[in-house]
Amino acid sequence: MTNQQNDFTEWYIDTIQKADLMDYTPVRGCIAFKPDGYEIWEHIQDEMNRRFKETGHRNAYFPMLIPESFFQKEKDHIEGFSPELPWVTEVAGEKLEERLALRPTSETMIGHLYADWINSYRDLPVLINQWANVFRWEKKTLPFIRTSEFLWQEGHTAHVDEDEARAETMQMLTIYKEVVEELLAIPVYDGQKTPSERFAGAVDTFSIEAMMKDGKAVQAGTSHYLGTKFAEAFDIKYLTKENKHQFVHTTSWGTSTRLIGSVIMVHGDEQGLVLPPRVAPTQVVLIPVGPWKKNPAIMENLDKLFAELKAKGIRVRLDDSDRSPGYKFNEWEQKGVPVRVELGPRDLENSQALIKARDWDEKVAVDLPSSVDTIVDELQTMQTRLLEKARIFRDKHSHTHVDSLEQLTQHIATSTENGDIPGWILAGWCGDDACEEHVKEVTKFTTRNIPFNPPTTKSTCINCGKESKHTVWFARAY
Numbered sequence: 127m128t129n130q131q132n133d134f135t136e137w138y139i140d141t142i143q144k145a146d147l148m149d150y151t152p153v154r155g156c157i158a159f160k161p162d163g164y165e166i167w168e169h170i171q172d173e174m175n176r177r178f179k180e181t182g183h184r185n186a187y188f189p190m191l192i193p194e195s196f197f198q199k200e201k202d203h204i205e206g207f208s209p210e211l212p213w214v215t216e217v218a219g220e221k222l223e224e225r226l227a228l229r230p231t232s233e234t235m236i237g238h239l240y241a242d243w244i245n246s247y248r249d250l251p252v253l254i255n256q257w258a259n260v261f262r263w264e265k266k267t268l269p270f271i272r273t274s275e276f277l278w279q280e281g282h283t284a285h286v287d288e289d290e291a292r293a294e295t296m297q298m299l300t301i302y303k304e305v306v307e308e309l310l311a312i313p314v315y316d317g318q319k320t321p322s323e324r325f326a327g328a329v330d331t332f333s334i335e336a337m338m339k340d341g342k343a344v345q346a347g348t349s350h351y352l353g354t355k356f357a358e359a360f361d362i363k364y365l366t367k368e369n370k371h372q373f374v375h376t377t378s379w380g381t382s383t384r385l386i387g388s389v390i391m392v393h394g395d396e397q398g399l400v401l402p403p404r405v406a407p408t409q410v411v412l413i414p415v416g417p418w419k420k421n422p423a424i425m426e427n428l429d430k431l432f433a434e435l436k437a438k439g440i441r442v443r444l445d446d447s448d449r450s451p452g453y454k455f456n457e458w459e460q461k462g463v464p465v466r467v468e469l470g471p472r473d474l475e476n477s478q479a480l481i482k483a484r485d486w487d488e489k490v491a492v493d494l495p496s497s498v499d500t501i502v503d504e505l506q507t508m509q510t511r512l513l514e515k516a517r518i519f520r521d522k523h524s525h526t527h528v529d530s531l532e533q534l535t536q537h538i539a540t541s542t543e544n545g546d547i548p549g550w551i552l553a554g555w556c557g558d559d560a561c562e563e564h565v566k567e568v569t570k571f572t573t574r575n576i577p578f579n580p581p582t583t584k585s586t587c588i589n590c591g592k593e594s595k596h597t598v599w600f601a602r603a604y
């Protein structure tokens with residue numbers, strides 16, 4: 127394993143390969159999700175679907191190919207996405223009359239259809255989500271975090287007015303925050319994106335931002351209020367109760383398989399992957415130790431424990447392969463399995479088992495007859511503990527003492543000298559794009575979001591020193 131502190135990217139790649147989460151393919155930037163990687167995504171999907179449906183949304187599916195003319199209808203949208211679009215230009219040797227893009231997102235196709243589906247106020251709201259793959263051809267890729275094809279969900283809703291659409295935008299951002307914190311044990315800052323970081327075609331973009339262990343930020347989810355921009359571009363009108371034609375107000379919101387990369391980068395340690403129990407494909411692994419083959423009572427007890435855990439809905443594996451216990455410990459540790467249980471002849475004599483949580487240094491002896499409850503409890507405790515650990519780490523590296531570009535440069539230099547990471551800084555911003563751009567040029571720190579609940583507020587712009595309009599998180603980002 128590469129040392130996490132020395133080369134975080136190499137550590138990350140080692141970690142996902144040792145954990146067998148993905149594989150590279152001959153298509154640059156496109157990865158294969160192996161079962162353990164894909165199952166993390168399935169647990170995210172299950173929880174998201176539960177919350178989406180609870181709030182009245184339903185899933186649907188739209189085509190992957192989008193006619194070029196659709197993109198021309200919303201100017202900001204085509205400008206934002208055109209550099210990353212792959213095109214289908216011919217079929218069976220014959221050139222197509224109109225090029226088709228592999229979707230980077232589905233606002234245009236859905237806008238086209240909603241124009242047909244929505245006629246009266248009785249048809250509203252439309253609350254639809256799609257689980258799909260999308261394409262954004264990337265020059266620099268990193269598995270799960272930035273790939274040319276990725277999996278995501280995109281919600282697309284249409285409403286009678288701005289108030290309702292804005293309430294939807296915030297509702298979905300809150301759902302994202304709760305899922306990422308509660309399921310993935312990743313604390314996030316929620317807030318509004320600055321205009322330069324807005325989604326192409328949105329009126330307002332909101333995001334949740336997470337800090338990785340190298341101090342860089344990942345935008346973990348976004349929710350957009352699109353106003354009537356797409357409704358005007360695609361002529362999505364409805365008849366009001368007063369018999370007037372009006373444009374609908376739309377929203378869109380998305381999270382992607384980047385979340386898998388974030389889990390790895392937030393919780394992983396020098397031994398590799400650490401998974402929060404709620405998303406771990408295997409939550410508990412049972413391993414017989416010592417001369418267990420000569421002692422049938424060991425496997426009998428492990429089989430019983432296996433059945434009891436399974437009955438409680440725990441995702442449990444029993445590793446009775448002929449490899450050495452040391453090999454197995456290492457392998458399951460690298461797979462990030464939250465809890466390991468060992469049982470050998472001496473343990474059995476003492477009516478105990480040894481358990482080790484993935485993030486503990488030592489194993490502890492637990493009473494064998496009540497071990498099922500102890501294990502179930504520990505899975506819950508570990509879930510909470512990982513969130514708390516991540517929160518402590520994030521808070522420690524969220525700095526509020528930087529008020530000028532000079533101080534930021536100094537802060538970065540001092541952190542590097544001390545072998546520490548610069549983390550994030552909370553600073554004032556006057557609202558001028560040029561100030562934002564200059565900070566980025568000099569330090570590679572970009573605006574993450576304008577947090578709803580900043581730990582403190584700042585009165586002057588970090589770049590020009592004039593009065594600030596906003597207090598903003600700045601960080602280097604993936």
Ligand SMILES: [Zn+2]
Pocket residue numbers: 555556557558561587588589590591592
């Ligand atoms: Zn300024």
